[in-house]
Amino acid sequence: MVIIAMSYFTACNNDSKPGSTTTTSKEDSLKNVIEKGKYLTINVAGCMDCHSTRDFTKFSGPVVPGTEGGGGFAFDEKVGIPGVVYGKNITPDTETGIGSWTDDDIIRALTQGINKKGDTLFPIMPYPHFNHSTKEDLMSIIAYLRTLKPIKNKIPDRKLMMPIAMAYPGPALQPSIESNVRPVETDVVKYGEYLVNMADCGTCHSPLTQMGPDMSRMFQGGYTFDIGSNKVTSANITPDSATGIGTWTEAMFLAKFKNNASDANINRNPGKENSVMPWSFFGKMKDDDLKAIYAYLRTVKPATNKIEKFPK
Numbered sequence: 001m002v003i004i005a006m007s008y009f010t011a012c013n014n015d016s017k018p019g020s021t022t023t024t025s026k027e028d029s030l031k032n033v034i035e036k037g038k039y040l041t042i043n044v045a046g047c048m049d050c051h052s053t054r055d056f057t058k059f060s061g062p063v064v065p066g067t068e069g070g071g072g073f074a075f076d077e078k079v080g081i082p083g084v085v086y087g088k089n090i091t092p093d094t095e096t097g098i099g100s101w102t103d104d105d106i107i108r109a110l111t112q113g114i115n116k117k118g119d120t121l122f123p124i125m126p127y128p129h130f131n132h133s134t135k136e137d138l139m140s141i142i143a144y145l146r147t148l149k150p151i152k153n154k155i156p157d158r159k160l161m162m163p164i165a166m167a168y169p170g171p172a173l174q175p176s177i178e179s180n181v182r183p184v185e186t187d188v189v190k191y192g193e194y195l196v197n198m199a200d201c202g203t204c205h206s207p208l209t210q211m212g213p214d215m216s217r218m219f220q221g222g223y224t225f226d227i228g229s230n231k232v233t234s235a236n237i238t239p240d241s242a243t244g245i246g247t248w249t250e251a252m253f254l255a256k257f258k259n260n261a262s263d264a265n266i267n268r269n270p271g272k273e274n275s276v277m278p279w280s281f282f283g284k285m286k287d288d289d290l291k292a293i294y295a296y297l298r299t300v301k302p303a304t305n306k307i308e309k310f311p312k
Contacts, residue, residue, distance in 0.1 A: 030143070037144030040137055043285045044198050045130075047141070049278040050075075050087040056227055059270045060260070060279040069097075070151035075124055078226035080208045083160035085122045093150035106142050107135070111177050113168065120164045126200040131173050133198055134182045167212075185288065192296030195289055199282065205234045207305070219297065220244075220305040225276040231311050232275055240302040253294040257283040273310055 041047045052068050054061035071089035075081045092099040098106060098116075105116045113120055113127040121127060130138065160167075174180075183190035196202070206213040207222030221236035221244075236244040245253070259265060260275075261283020285293075 033140050033143050034147055036137075037140035037142070039286075040198070041141050041144050043281055044195060044289070045141065046199060046278055046281050047090065047145075049281060050125075051090045052087075056229060056274055057269060059266050059268050060275045060277055061227070062266050062278075062280040066149075067151070069145065069148045070153045071097075071155045072153060080212060080223070081122070081124065081160075082162050083158065085124060085158040085160070086155045089151060089153050089155055090145055091148045091151045091153075092146050093152050096152050096154045097150060098145070099150060103139065103142055106145075107138060107177075110138055110141075112173060120168050122158060122160070122164065123167055123169060126203065128169050128172060129197050129200045129203075131177065132180060133177065133194075134180045135177050137182060137198070138177070185292070188292045188295045189299055190296075192292035192294070195293050196296055199293075201237070201293075204277075205237050217303065217305075219300050220303045221307045222305060224311060227274055227276055229270075229274050230272045232273075233307050233309055233311055234277075235309070236303065236305045236307055237297055238300050238303045238305075239298050240304050243304050243306045244302060245297065246302060248294075250291055250294050254287060254290050257285065257290055259283075 048063050048068055050073055051071050052063040053070065053072060055064050069089065069091040071087045073087040074084055075086070076084040089097040091097040094100045101109075101116050109115050109121060109125075109127070111127055111131045111133075113123060113125065115121060183194050185191050202215060202218040203213050204223050205221050206215055206218045207220060208214075208224060213223060219236070219238045221234045223234040225232055225234075238244040239246040241247050248256075257279065260277075260279035266280050
């Protein structure tokens, strides 16, 4: 079942060529929306990063085939969570997933952090960031999620050592996303900022404190993840020349993503030098989108913060 507001197809239907049918035009439009949603879901928003099973015997923990969207990934004190929360099942299973959710239910969870039952989601789910995405982009993601294979997987309840109200960023959230605008791709810096927000780069690339990521030092790196085989700390991606990416050219930036996402690299066993960064997703982003991200990161304030990548 695919449910999506048909208003998004109106423009395509109005441009139908003589001899074409409305049905065919709608089918083509829906196909394009789903393809766009697949790209945003996997390669930009990185939803499968947290909502699938990942294999950390391989470099950067690629998704185990067949588990896409099934949820169950645990986030606990090893990654700075005050307790444990689990990635939810976002497949169209009607009992354990989102198969019975309406589009509005999903939009509310994505942008306000409130699920179908009215429960608050822990903000490791990046709804504060999706709150600034366009409705069109989010509806494309929803359209793609509805095409996933339903997986029956009941997710355990979270166990927090603090009231969820203490973590909820309510006042910082826009009550509506209707006025959000996607920058034109020719405005490279603004478009790159939009992609960085959707990919939630700032959370993982900010120093981790007892109160969570220090977003006042966004992009300076310093979030240490314990992934079992080793600990790994996120990089400083500000344009600081000594400790960040200030000396990187655009070509070097793209090569980092492409090389790390190669099949040979992903399928190797990295031993004690594994990464939590989902290179297999982000590394397959479109070149122009990676260039836009690079352009935006060049505009943030340089910050000196030397990172020990693999702390003991």
